Amino acid sequence: MSDTNNKTNSILILITIFAVSINLRPAITSIGPMLETIRNQLSLSNAQVSLLTAIPVIGMGVFAMLSPILNRLFGLKRTMYVMLILIGLMTALRGFISGYFILLSTALIVGIAIAITGPLLSAMIKQNFPNRAASVIGVYSFGMGVGSAASAGLTAFFFESTKSYQFALSIWSVLAIIGLVCWFLTMRGHIEVSQKNSNEKKGISMESASPWKSKKAWLFLLFFGLQSSAFFSIITWLAPIAIASGMTLLQAGTLLSVMTTVQIFLNILIPLAMERFGSRRFWLLFMLISGMISIVCFWTGLYPFMWVGAFIMGIPLGGLFPVALLLPLDKTENAQDANAWTAMMQTGGFMMGGLLPLVIALVYDYTMNHHFTFIIMMALYVLMLILSFLIENKGQEMST
Template identity: 75%
Template sequence: MSKKGNNRNTVFMIFAIFAISINMRPAITSIGPMLETIREQLSLSNAQVSLLTAVPVICMGVFAMLAPILNRTFGLRQTMTVMIILIGLTTALRGFMPGYAVLISTALIAGIAIAVMGPLLSAMIKQYFPDRAASVIGIYSFGMGVGSAASAGLTAVFFDKTGSYLFALSIWSVLALIGLAAWVLAMSNRIEVRQTDAVIVKAQRKKVKSPWKSRKAWLFLLFFGLQSSAFFSIITWLAPIATSAGMTLLQAGTLLSVMTTVQIFLNILLPQLMQRFPGRKFWLLLMLIAGMTSIILFWTGIHSLMWVGAFFMGIPLGGLFPVALLLPLDETETAEEASAWTAMMQTGGFIMGGLLPLLIALVFDWTANHQYTFAIMMLLYVMMFILTFLIGNKKERETY
């Protein structure tokens, strides 16, 4: 194939990664601005409404191991196509069938679809961009940041214009059309993630042990879980915290927009900076200090300081996720290894990420006091700060 053809295929593939990734957060992040509205209109407890974000995140962990299985059975093209369609249909369904049962069931299905898409995208990046993984991970993270920012910031605007939280939640299904079109275009080049067949896998098991037996992989899982918990906790609870501090729903939505706009730039900027200036410990500590500073500013309840806090919180929200995604890619050598390590990391990590916001909801139902919410969030950042020293800077692949 000509160099021009290769370049065109690369552009199609990168655009497909971006277009798919923008679909991987709105089904979850659009709930945050509507949390109080849904709770009031459906007469739910905080714990019940918090399940709408907890369930898909937990599913992203529980079903992550389906990715390599479905890839082997049906192939990348069919698997990814079905997952994109599922996200689009379940998101659209929220606008036509009201009720808590519909919201929770669509959250479940969307979570399963996202769980399968994540490891496959990581494996694609490892296989097709081995020397540019940080840059492409940045685009992948950037896409998720765009989806998060748009849904977190504009959902309240759609609700304000229409008065319907059903429309505000379901409008994000249009992103699936973009993702599906980009995927079909990329698949004209028959992209596949190579999977070792069962006979070879069996022969290799003596040489390569499961990541579940690696200490480093467990550290990555714990870090990924803590950053997921911090991300989904702040995305879910910042709007309710802001309204309880006296902001209007539109002001709270704008606060989320400020935070997620900073997140978008960090999603793509930080991997580039880390590639140019190696030393992940420095970058992690810098982001974690910004996060802890932000929580203190939110904790004051002073509106002007909360706006500053939103800016600072965008730094860890935008940077921690792409760094976490790079960790298993740094430690593995093949696409299959990368997929296995990423699936393991996301299995445990997303389960943690779903449970912590739910814990905050239970504590808030019990205490009606967001002081405990801030304390839990601060604890997450302190734990990541300690864990950063255990993970350290990039090293040679771990020997077993």
């Protein structure tokens, strides 16, 4: 009976991780297909409208370190309730109040809520599934991929159906209701992320307790930042690039949907494959080379190659995030340290990820040429390729 209860609880936790994680991208990724529409209707520059995706991602970086602090002060249960409610309310608010300021302020608050939620989910995974972290990270990233794919692909459809970008952006608040219901059902078991382990009780100092002093943690941060920059740059700018190449808004949205559909399947398939077959370096090289090939396809501006590029780009978008999340889980010994290392990694990483789409916008405003956009994107993948050679095959240690 006890084994049955444990299995039921594990399944419920997995469903809840998925239900919470689908809320961690739509408020950001739904902006991409609406970038041109919002810019035109509100008379904004490319840099101004790009802030709508840059601000929440930068906020995710700046406030990620609040996650372990709030967990200590209020516990996992209360903290996650508040974060899900904030994500839902801020997303819904976009449908009732118009204007650039409300879009910007809701984006910032959503970014803060996501910043705190992400490391807590990683800590839950470390605590409840210590021997299956790769597989469960796949569930986490799969949920994020579903949220990204749905919002990237359907936001343009909702706009075409209603002619209201406000409705198209705010509809994603319904996902928060799903997350809250699942969280309520799971929290009846009073699951919390423990704050101490046996070693700490005995007074033994753990190296991973101070990630800011670790060279490995800084390398993790850099890799996470590069993959985050690549992800948000592609998600934000692929639709405007496609429109600039002559596609309609609906075609550009479909292109984005193809890419994110491939992504969501690989979000879970690549972690499972890494757990069973081969070294992580092999998978890293496969994903990074795929990303470079995809950028070349986009760069041609030819429709057939752009569709092929969208399909191929789903490979790195689907695999690099879970690989990055696994780095601190491999290194740490307990849930508390996993929370701290993940928060540290995401602090700098998301700040990088938020700035790059803004840099692209500033460069494009100045040059009105997307060739520079592709140069920046290609540079991100080249840097990740170089960094991947510092990662050992098992992803547990990095060369110093």
